[in-house]
Amino acid sequence: MSAALGKLLFIIGLAIVAAVVAITRKAWAPAAGHALPSIWRIAKITVAEARRRRVIQAVMVLVVMIIVSMNFFSYLSPHEQSRMLISGGLASITVFGILLSIFVAAFMIPQEIENRTVYAILSKPVRRFEFVMGKYLGALIILGAIIGILTVVLVGVLVFQDRLVQDLPDSKFDPNLGPVVFAAIMSYFALAVLTALIILISTVASTTMTVLSAFIIWAVGSLQSQIYELAENAAGATKLLLFIIYNVVPKLENFDFRHQVSNMMPVSVISGWHAVIHGIGYTLVVLILAAIFFNDRQV
Amino acid sequence: MSNEEAVLQVEGLTKIYRSLFTPAGVKAVDDLNLSVRRGETYSIVGPNGSGKTTTLKILLGLIFPTGGTTSIFGKGISDLSVRARIGFLPEDAYLYDCFNGEELLDFYAGLFGFSSRRRAELVEELLSLVGMQANRRVPFRECSKGMRQRLALAQALVNDPELLILDEPTSGLDPAGRHQMTRLILELKRRGKTILLCSHFLAEVEEVCDRVGIMYRGRLVAEGTLAELAGEPTEILITVTGLEGAAAEKVGGQAGVMEVRDGVVRMSKADEGQLWAVLEFIHRAGGVIVEVTRPRPTLQDVFVRAIGEEAK
Ligand SMILES: Nc1ncnc2c1ncn2[C@@H]1O[C@H](COP(=O)(O)OP(=O)(O)O)[C@@H](O)[C@H]1O
Ligand SMILES: [Mg+2]
Numbered sequence: 296m297s298a299a300l301g302k303l304l305f306i307i308g309l310a311i312v313a314a315v316v317a318i319t320r321k322a323w324a325p326a327a328g329h330a331l332p333s334i335w336r337i338a339k340i341t342v343a344e345a346r347r348r349r350v351i352q353a354v355m356v357l358v359v360m361i362i363v364s365m366n367f368f369s370y371l372s373p374h375e376q377s378r379m380l381i382s383g384g385l386a387s388i389t390v391f392g393i394l395l396s397i398f399v400a401a402f403m404i405p406q407e408i409e410n411r412t413v414y415a416i417l418s419k420p421v422r423r424f425e426f427v428m429g430k431y432l433g434a435l436i437i438l439g440a441i442i443g444i445l446t447v448v449l450v451g452v453l454v455f456q457d458r459l460v461q462d463l464p465d466s467k468f469d470p471n472l473g474p475v476v477f478a479a480i481m482s483y484f485a486l487a488v489l490t491a492l493i494i495l496i497s498t499v500a501s502t503t504m505t506v507l508s509a510f511i512i513w514a515v516g517s518l519q520s521q522i523y524e525l526a527e528n529a530a531g532a533t534k535l536l537l538f539i540i541y542n543v544v545p546k547l548e549n550f551d552f553r554h555q556v557s558n559m560m561p562v563s564v565i566s567g568w569h570a571v572i573h574g575i576g577y578t579l580v581v582l583i584l585a586a587i588f589f590n591d592r593q594v
Numbered sequence: 595m596s597n598e599e600a601v602l603q604v605e606g607l608t609k610i611y612r613s614l615f616t617p618a619g620v621k622a623v624d625d626l627n628l629s630v631r632r633g634e635t636y637s638i639v640g641p642n643g644s645g646k647t648t649t650l651k652i653l654l655g656l657i658f659p660t661g662g663t664t665s666i667f668g669k670g671i672s673d674l675s676v677r678a679r680i681g682f683l684p685e686d687a688y689l690y691d692c693f694n695g696e697e698l699l700d701f702y703a704g705l706f707g708f709s710s711r712r713r714a715e716l717v718e719e720l721l722s723l724v725g726m727q728a729n730r731r732v733p734f735r736e737c738s739k740g741m742r743q744r745l746a747l748a749q750a751l752v753n754d755p756e757l758l759i760l761d762e763p764t765s766g767l768d769p770a771g772r773h774q775m776t777r778l779i780l781e782l783k784r785r786g787k788t789i790l791l792c793s794h795f796l797a798e799v800e801e802v803c804d805r806v807g808i809m810y811r812g813r814l815v816a817e818g819t820l821a822e823l824a825g826e827p828t829e830i831l832i833t834v835t836g837l838e839g840a841a842a843e844k845v846g847g848q849a850g851v852m853e854v855r856d857g858v859v860r861m862s863k864a865d866e867g868q869l870w871a872v873l874e875f876i877h878r879a880g881g882v883i884v885e886v887t888r889p890r891p892t893l894q895d896v897f898v899r900a901i902g903e904e905a906k
Contacts (some may be wrong), residue, residue, distance in 0.1 A: 332707060343697075414682065489649070591658075593657040
């Protein structure tokens with residue numbers, strides 16, 4: 296499918312969704328008045344629970360230590376050092392962000408079922424989709440806080456190092472702060488998409504299966520351009536399969552601006568927004584499916 | 595009469611669990627019919643695996659039936675207004691374990707949309723009702739089984755429900771905990787709640803419930819009030835001391851006496867006319883009469899009988 300056709304279909308889809316929402320507004324507005332507070336309460340308790348999880352805290356401390364300790368590679372020239380700090384810092388944020396989002400999202404719903412905590416909630420006037428959306432919103436807040444804290448640490452390290460070396464003759468240390476923050480925000484959007492997909496899988500699969508699929512999706516999602524090339528050169532059933540994978544698995548690499556930012560290349564904000572808008576549409580579809588699947592789940 | 599009104603109704607309910615390993619399925623509930631009237635305490639009693647939890651989970655919409663229907667307040671469980679009027683204590687209940695009683699009850703009350711002031715009042719009321727004021731700050735993870743169970747009951751009461759559904763409320767508790775829970779259920783009953791509870795533990799049920807349904811292998815094998823189920827006394831027991839060997843044998847030979855063993859003379863209730871003659875004979879043979887009783891069959895006997903008939 297050509298890129299232009301894809302975009303056209305996407306815009307048509309968006310228009311249809313907008314029209315349906317506008318026409319059915321009266322029907323769902325009162326329901327939303329109930330749903331939003333429930334979703335918010337479930338999100339809040341999910342966040343509060345995560346704040347007390349030692350594992351998350353431990354991983355955060357570890358990543359902060361990694362980012363801070365990267366400062367001590369003092370044999371590099373200031374310019375190389377800034378590149379190394381940026382690429383290393385963004386890599387830590389991305390990789391640990393993904394690991395934590397898999398950890399957070401894959402266990403969220405299956406564990407509620409295994410621990411039987413879900414009974415006390417679903418027997419109250421809470422709809423199944425409100426539960427799923429609350430969990431997703433909670434995950435978004437948790438991951439936002441994680442990425443936010445790590446980004447602040449990375450920015451702090453870059454500013455500190457910049458101060459330290461700026462008096463050296465011919466320093467050329469470039470903290471590149473704007474693009475660094477942009478890249479971090481984009482990796483957060485990638486996590487948002489990935490998390491929705493993990494939650495969808497977790498509504499039907501066991502914890503083990505969910506974690507396994509999450510890693511596969513991460514791998515495939517980061518290699519989408521290679522998969523596209525493979526598909527172009529394949530034939531028959533393999534070609535079809537690869538194209539299905541290419542179109543169904545989120546294109547996580549579209550959110551990855553690490554290479555440009557650490558090499559001080561200009562970043563295309565437009566392509567970032569493209570990825571985000573596409574990601575939002577994708578996430579909505581995934582979340583609707585998750586709600587439908589969870590509605591039929593026997594808990 | 596509004597007292598006769600059915601609050602909860604189950605008709606022809608069937609549930610078959612299917613999985614990869616059991617393609618034929620496990621029939622957990624088999625054509626079950628049940629109705630609970632307003633204000634009564636109804637107890638489903640049956641051994642483990644008889645389908646009690648399955649029935650309650652279907653009633654609450656946590657799992658879905660293979661066949662049949664259930665209704666509460668005349669509506670389906672998917673109706674949120676129904677769920678706003680019921681409270682559920684799950685079997686072996688577990689709540690978010692990193693929070694304490696205060697935090698948990700505040701959260702569950704929030705799911706009904708109460709204001710923060712109303713929630714604070716509710717938390718106080720409920721903690722005091724279940725006797726958890728002193729331990730209000732203990733994280734659920736560190737609570738004893740009895741404390742957990744009481745918090746879980748409080749959680750089911752945040753909306754002051756008209757109908758309470760309790761799955762094994764006293765199982766796994768020590769005698770003190772069991773006593774506390776039984777008293778709580780009696781208190782809720784006094785407050786006019788309709789209660790559907792299930793248990794594999796008969797003695798607990800005798801104290802609190804108005805009607806009992808005995809469930810076995812997914813079916814209701816007997817149902818009625820305690821008196822109806824237990825029926826009339828069938829025998830007379832005379833407890834005696836001082837009856838030795840030959841004398842005891844002589845008593846055993848008297849008309850109406852079925853058996854003499856371990857100082858107890860058993861007579862059929864049908865031979866009550868012979869009672870005075872037997873007592874006199876015992877007296878003359880040198881025995882001292884300690885007690886004469888006409889015991890009703892215990893629920894345990896009824897239970898064993900009902901299950902025995904079903905098993906045949
Ligand atoms: N999720 C499930 N999958 C398969 N079988 C189940 C499941 N839950 C219960 N069962 C089976 O259904 C029967 C009834 O179980 P249950 O309703 O828990 O009984 P009870 O609560 O009376 O002990 C048992 O044989 C049990 O093994
Ligand atoms: Mg059970």
